[in-house]
Amino acid sequence: MVSAISLAPLPLPQWQRPEPTTADLSWADIAVIDFSSFDNPGGKERLAEELRHAVHTTGFFSVTGTGFTDEEVRRQYSIGQGFFDLPLEEKNKPELRCDFGQGNYFGYRAAHEKKIMGTEVLDNVESVNIAKFIPELAYEPRHDFFNRFLAEVEGFSRRSLELASKIFTLFALILELPPDYFSSKHEYTSKSEDHLRYMIYRPRPVSQDALVENLWSRAHTDFGSLTLLWSQNVAGLQIKTKEGDWKYVPPVDGGIICNVGDAMQFWSAGYLKSTTHRVIRPPADQDHIHRLGIFYFVRPGNDTDIAPAPSPLLRRLGLIKEELNDQELKQKVTGLQYVRERVKNYHDHTDYENRKGKTFKVGDLEIEDEAA
Ligand SMILES: O=C(O)CCC(=O)C(=O)O
């Protein structure tokens, strides 16, 4: 039964955007793609070309002109900050924790529960992942705190997927598929592991960071279809270039940083690559800041498979054959299966070890879980 009790909003801390660093860092050249022309005649085709170029150079790109205002984004940060300021007992109730044993990422992940790379240094990340606001997922964990801001949080979640859906339309154009080929695999109303995430990294003493190569989040690719990350000024996120160098993702005013996840890489038979990235200790002028982030992780619909799409472009490039071959048939793993296995393999441990060169299997798919 739907409860008619509405919770009163709480007073929130006023989150302030930190100043960008003045450190001289090696920045990645991230394309900024302005979506305000999306609905203009020829707009999608032009944006699709910009996107193709961006994905082939760095794999990360920033979108602007999205309709999200700075005010509402800062408000989301304040909501995130208000949540993380709650007492640990409230955030960490057993029924509200991520169930990593099941590969279930919904709910709260506390910091300081995992040792890093065989040392005694503990991980410093707290996050909370909120499922789509649909009746089919109403049983997934959600803290009462967020129900106090229901209209704003739900609105943000829904509009995030609307934006992602535009990006999926461009991916479909790039691959010469029907425009809704990918967006139809990511309907807001379908069950999936999509989540809106608030995430905070707590600074560690320099001596501890030194023992773990300054790693705050080890190198990985994202498991889903597409990640949206509201651009933030605290440097630390780095991407691995084709040449194997680490470059910082720069702040982009009013931008949302996006990157392709593993599922999109599978659908596009590797044409759209899921880029390896990591987070390291910020530069000296920002190393005291509790680094708060807002994300929307788009995951493939639970029942969709992640086999390569029947794309004329991929055929011409020889990346797929007319008939699905054995290898491709093996890739008929579902979105749910893939994401759950990845989350379990990544998180259901008490130690984050170095995984460079190690592989594991989802169905018959062999996955390399890189960590530099
Ligand atoms: O905190 C960041 O900037 C990136 C985090 C990230 O890559 C992830 O949570 O998948």
Ligand SMILES: [Fe+2]
């Ligand atoms: Fe990531």
